[in-house]
Amino acid sequence: MVWGGGFLGDIGVLDFAGGTPVHICSGATASALSIYLSKPLFRSRRSADRTPSHLVLHRPHNSMSQLLAMIIIWGSWLAFDAGTTLGLNFQSVMAMSVTNLCASAGATTWCLITYAETGKFSLDSTFMGAISGLVMITPAAAYVDLTTSLFFGIAGALICRQALRIKFTTFARKWRWVDNGDTFATHCVGGIVGTIATGLFARKEVAAYDGVSSIAGGVIFDGNVRQLGIQLLEALIGFTWSFVGSYALFALVDCIPGLEVLATDKDIIAGMDASQMDESLYEAQWEDECDYHPFGKSVQID
DSSP: OOSSSOHHHHTTOOOSSOIIIIIIHHHHHHHHHHHHHHSOOSHHHHOTTOOOOOOOOOOOOOHHHHHHHHHHHHHHHHHHHHHTTSSOSHHHHHHHHHHHHHHHHHHHHHHHHHHHHHSSOOHHHHHHHHHHHHHHHGGGTTTSOHHHHHHHHHHHHHHHHHHHGGGGSHHHHHTTOOOTTOHIIIIIHHHHHHHHHHHHHOOHHHHGGGSSOOOOOOHHHHOOHHHHHHHHHHHHHHHHHHHHHHHHHHHHHHTSTTOOSSOOHHHHHHOHHHHHHSOOSOGGGGTTOOOOOTTTTSOOOO
């Protein structure tokens, strides 16, 4: 709908690298899965050894893994946003610059807020802030200048950090919210805010940096109020389409014997990495281990 002559693209939506197709839709899908895992409809619900429950929330357990993830995601995002131009020009350079600045502003803002509250710097907060900034700038990377991208990053960190509090509320406990990846708070909320902000702050002179693009601009700099309505429509359609479609697919899969969506109580207690792959980053999961035979029963080591 957004690109390639789709409905939203035809009415003039501004979504450079996937604020809705990537982020709002992934957040909507995560929300649909969370609700279905907590309140399944079909085979998972009727299974005697599958009991929906609120998963225990754990603090980050491996800082090195998180640091590597942040480096990989941040670097890849720069290439992703800059590469969306499909060319090497001033627009691609600008897209990479605003992406990096927005991520840096988000990471710094979230980390400083955590320091102000706890007196400690946090790699997890830095990581979450960077993600919120990267999500915020995705739809606007070719339409805003450097100064605007700085404030995008700050706003993204502030808003997504507040959205993260939702899963710690009584409402979340009532619905047994299981979004441990924080996809809703960062990708969905950040994607919605970024999409709307693009309609507010897009500038037609920035979009023209590639020499061919022409847009009507946004509300603040170019007085194009219509653009805000188009962006709101995109966010609404993207969330609804992905949430309803994903929920229906989860329910359909849950009807198939052997493909129950909800894992068994035994597997959840053991941990999905341990139960599904017999591997885990948690050493505590192997406390009772007597010996290790990576080849199973087919090969015995004397």
